[in-house]
Amino acid sequence: MYYSEHKRYVKNLTVHHIWEVLRDSPGVRTRPRGLADVQSTNRLEADCLTTEFGALSNIVAAARDGNGKLITMNASGKSGVAPPKVLKRVVIIGGGATGTGIARDAAARGYDVVLIDRGELGNGTSGNFHGILHSGARYAVNDVAVAAECFQENQLLRHIVPSAITDTGGLFVALSDEEVIHSRVLISACANAGIPVQVLTAEQAFQVEPGLSKSLKMAFTVPDGFIDGAELLRLNRLAAVEAKVPATFLTDHIVVGLERTGDAVSSVSVRDTRTGTVEHINCDYVVNASGVWAGEIADMAGLRLDMVYDKGAMLIFDQQYNRAVLNRCRPENDGDLLASHAGQSIMGTTSRIITDPDDCSPTQEEIDILMHEGAAMVPALRDAKILFAYAGVRPLLKENGKRHAPNTRSMSRSFRVLDHTEQGIGNFISIVGGKVTLYRRMAEAVVDLLDVKSSR
Ligand SMILES: Cc1cc2nc3c(=O)[nH]c(=O)nc-3n(C[C@H](O)[C@H](O)[C@H](O)COP(=O)(O)OP(=O)(O)OC[C@H]3O[C@@H](n4cnc5c(N)ncnc54)[C@H](O)[C@@H]3O)c2cc1C
Numbered sequence: 047m048y049y050s051e052h053k054r055y056v057k058n059l060t061v062h063h064i065w066e067v068l069r070d071s072p073g074v075r076t077r078p079r080g081l082a083d084v085q086s087t088n089r090l091e092a093d094c095l096t097t098e099f100g101a102l103s104n105i106v107a108a109a110r111d112g113n114g115k116l117i118t119m120n121a122s123g124k125s126g127v128a129p130p131k132v133l134k135r136v137v138i139i140g141g142g143a144t145g146t147g148i149a150r151d152a153a154a155r156g157y158d159v160v161l162i163d164r165g166e167l168g169n170g171t172s173g174n175f176h177g178i179l180h181s182g183a184r185y186a187v188n189d190v191a192v193a194a195e196c197f198q199e200n201q202l203l204r205h206i207v208p209s210a211i212t213d214t215g216g217l218f219v220a221l222s223d224e225e226v227i228h229s230r231v232l233i234s235a236c237a238n239a240g241i242p243v244q245v246l247t248a249e250q251a252f253q254v255e256p257g258l259s260k261s262l263k264m265a266f267t268v269p270d271g272f273i274d275g276a277e278l279l280r281l282n283r284l285a286a287v288e289a290k291v292p293a294t295f296l297t298d299h300i301v302v303g304l305e306r307t308g309d310a311v312s313s314v315s316v317r318d319t320r321t322g323t324v325e326h327i328n329c330d331y332v333v334n335a336s337g338v339w340a341g342e343i344a345d346m347a348g349l350r351l352d353m354v355y356d357k358g359a360m361l362i363f364d365q366q367y368n369r370a371v372l373n374r375c376r377p378e379n380d381g382d383l384l385a386s387h388a389g390q391s392i393m394g395t396t397s398r399i400i401t402d403p404d405d406c407s408p409t410q411e412e413i414d415i416l417m418h419e420g421a422a423m424v425p426a427l428r429d430a431k432i433l434f435a436y437a438g439v440r441p442l443l444k445e446n447g448k449r450h451a452p453n454t455r456s457m458s459r460s461f462r463v464l465d466h467t468e469q470g471i472g473n474f475i476s477i478v479g480g481k482v483t484l485y486r487r488m489a490e491a492v493v494d495l496l497d498v499k500s501s502r
Pocket of ligand 1: 142145170171299480481483
């Protein structure tokens with residue numbers, strides 16, 4: 047959680063709640079400084095609770111445990127250990143949603159951040175995705191935990207990065223009897239995940255989305271939105287460079303090596319892709335947030351990380367055919383989603399395993415499928431003009447060396463934070479998987495782990 051957003055977000059946490067959490071932390075013996083001062087209001091405002099880490103940290107309360115170690119609590123209500131007092135340098139590899147989110151959070155907590163990307167920010171999947179701020183409903187049947195996480199982040203991001211989000215709403219549409227049956231399963235799964243839905247009559251659905259197919263049998267709303275990837279990355283970068291210890295962003299620099307000293311990576315070698323100059327950046331920690339390229343970076347440190355490259359194609363049409371994000375109500379398949387933004391509609395997506403993440407153009411077969419499935423939901427798409435077709439690659443981790451199924455839709459859309467201490471490198475963390483919708487939570491998990499490591 048970022049300091050600048052505390053005021054808005056922590057209002058729902060009472061002082062009592064914070065103390066309850068801290069009191070249960072092992073060995074906590076003193077009431078956090080500052081808590082007494084605001085108790086009379088019974089409401090927490092971050093400004094009232096400046097800890098000894100001050101505005102640099104994401105911490106809203108702190109207490110010492112029996113050994114004198116600081117136990118802290120951030121604005122999400124999570125307790126943890128204190129961040130470092132001595133400036134520690136974190137080199138983040140990857141300038142997508144994940145890497146820039148980590149840069150923002152780490153800079154806010156007082157780390158000396160250097161982020162490196164081989165191209166511009168958004169050069170990878172975060173610049174080539176569908177743009178949907180997921181409500182989580184799509185995942186509710188297969189993975190209720192991910193669905194609930196998406197919904198929580200969906201709500202939170204509207205406050206944290208408002209200029210990147212358009213509240214389009216979302217609509218699930220059932221076009222056959224099987225899809226009506228699936229709707230019922232999905233609605234009940236959404237209830238389990240805490241995702242609000244509202245069932246519409248056909249008449250109401252056509253009022254909201256006049257372009258829908260007349261085969262419509264059932265529709266219900268979900269709180270999907272549109273998230274502008276470029277604006278999100280800009281906001282994350284801005285927050286990171288405006289932190290008290292400003293982050294450094296080295297774009298157009300490719301990581302070509304990781305130098306090890308004992309059980310740590312001591313420096314990161316980068317080549318300026320415009321001049322060819324190579325430099326070595328000393329580091330205390332390295333975060334591998336390089337998406338589908340995470341295996342290549344891990345390899346430079348002598349580690350193995352098996353990624354599955356799952357390509358998805360999308361089409362952009364020259365007109366806006368819908369307002370809400372339209373979701374086909376069936377088990378996930380090719381061509382289930384039609385988003386819209388700034389006078390255009392974006393149809394997606396597919397799922398094809400590829401062998402090279404740098405070679406991911408959409409094929410004619412994928413374009414045909416997307417046209418066909420799009421027209422099933424919105425018939426006018428049959429004659430729509432495609433402005434361009436593009437593709438992105440999902441950074442999925444192959445678990446335990448398992449062979450992946452031909453279709454990766456059964457693979458989790460959750461994320462994994464990998465602490466490589468067990469493989470012999472104590473200051474190297476990889477983060478893989480996830481969604482743009484989950485980027486803040488992913489960043490928080492990584493920086494929480496950095497805090498734990500740096501307080502040892
Ligand atoms: C087709 C498709 C549609 C999707 N739609 C959605 C959606 O609608 N909503 C949603 O929430 N999620 C969506 N996702 C998922 C989401 O886009 C990804 O999970 C997310 O963008 C991954 O972000 P990242 O920062 O982890 O990786 P990336 O954005 O790929 O960032 C990794 C960065 O690492 C850099 N890098 C790699 N190697 C090096 C190196 N050697 N040196 C320096 N830099 C390097 C790359 O240039 C890249 O910029 C979609 C994914 C796909 C494939």
